[in-house]
Amino acid sequence: MNKIAPSILAADFGQLKNELKDVEAAGADYIHFDVMDGAFVPNISFGLPVLQSIAPSISIPIDVHLMIDAPERYIDAYATAGADIITIHQEATNHLHSALQQIKNAGCKAGVAINPATPVHTLDAIIQDIDLLLIMTINPGFGGQSLIRETVKKIAQANDLATRANRQIEIEVDGGITKETIADCAAAGANVFVAGSAIFQSSDRKKAVEELRLAAGSK
Numbered sequence: 001m002n003k004i005a006p007s008i009l010a011a012d013f014g015q016l017k018n019e020l021k022d023v024e025a026a027g028a029d030y031i032h033f034d035v036m037d038g039a040f041v042p043n044i045s046f047g048l049p050v051l052q053s054i055a056p057s058i059s060i061p062i063d064v065h066l067m068i069d070a071p072e073r074y075i076d077a078y079a080t081a082g083a084d085i086i087t088i089h090q091e092a093t094n095h096l097h098s099a100l101q102q103i104k105n106a107g108c109k110a111g112v113a114i115n116p117a118t119p120v121h122t123l124d125a126i127i128q129d130i131d132l133l134l135i136m137t138i139n140p141g142f143g144g145q146s147l148i149r150e151t152v153k154k155i156a157q158a159n160d161l162a163t164r165a166n167r168q169i170e171i172e173v174d175g176g177i178t179k180e181t182i183a184d185c186a187a188a189g190a191n192v193f194v195a196g197s198a199i200f201q202s203s204d205r206k207k208a209v210e211e212l213r214l215a216a217g218s219k
């Protein structure tokens with residue numbers, strides 16, 4: 001089944017708990033929590049104290065997207081703070097295999113994200129250890145960017161990789177997902193759709209989530 005994951009990077013931080021309640025009530029499937037360190041990406045967002053503060057009031061899974069160098073330093077702390085899924089970047093660690101085991105040992109689902117310039121085949125040897133594969137459809141670091149069209153074919157390649165390995169994984173897309181771009185991503189095989197601006201910039205979040213779901217099609 002398709003899942004919609006609002007990225008709270010686009011929320012009003014002064015009203016964060018209300019914003020979260022609003023998107024949960026709107027039918028969101030995951031809360032997407034973007035952590036940026038100002039090194040792996042040229043922006044700093046928020047981190048552990050914010051997750052610790054909001055996690056107790058969220059009843060849907062929290063999908064933590066770590067855009068940080070050497071994420072293995074923080075995996076256990078994010079798991080303890082309330083993450084359900086932890087996604088790390090292939091480009092950010094020299095020890096992807098052991099970092100994925102660390103995520104699972106901490107009781108979370110293990111995700112790997114790849115930037116637009118990183119080929120899907122770099123994950124050939126690790127696909128058995130991945131629960132979620134995140135295809136970045138923008139260069140990470142900022143919300144509100146336009147989807148890079150060339151990344152859509154990587155969704156289909158990710159789907160092929162999972163099928164060949166006989167793995168039922170989630171294929172997530174992140175960046176520039178709108179009711180105009182979501183259908184092509186769904187057709188290529190994505191089933192988790194992160195959307196920041198498309199949901200939080202709408203005054204009617206329920207309508208925004210429903211429109212995305214509808215445009216993605218039934219699956």
Ligand SMILES: O=C(CO)[C@H](O)[C@H](O)COP(=O)(O)O
Nearest residue numbers: 140141143144175176196197
């Ligand atoms: O990881 C991200 C940025 O690096 C965010 O999840 C992404 O920007 C979502 O925002 P939008 O839907 O506005 O593009």
Ligand SMILES: [Fe+2]
Nearest residue numbers: 034065174194
């Ligand atoms: Fe993200």
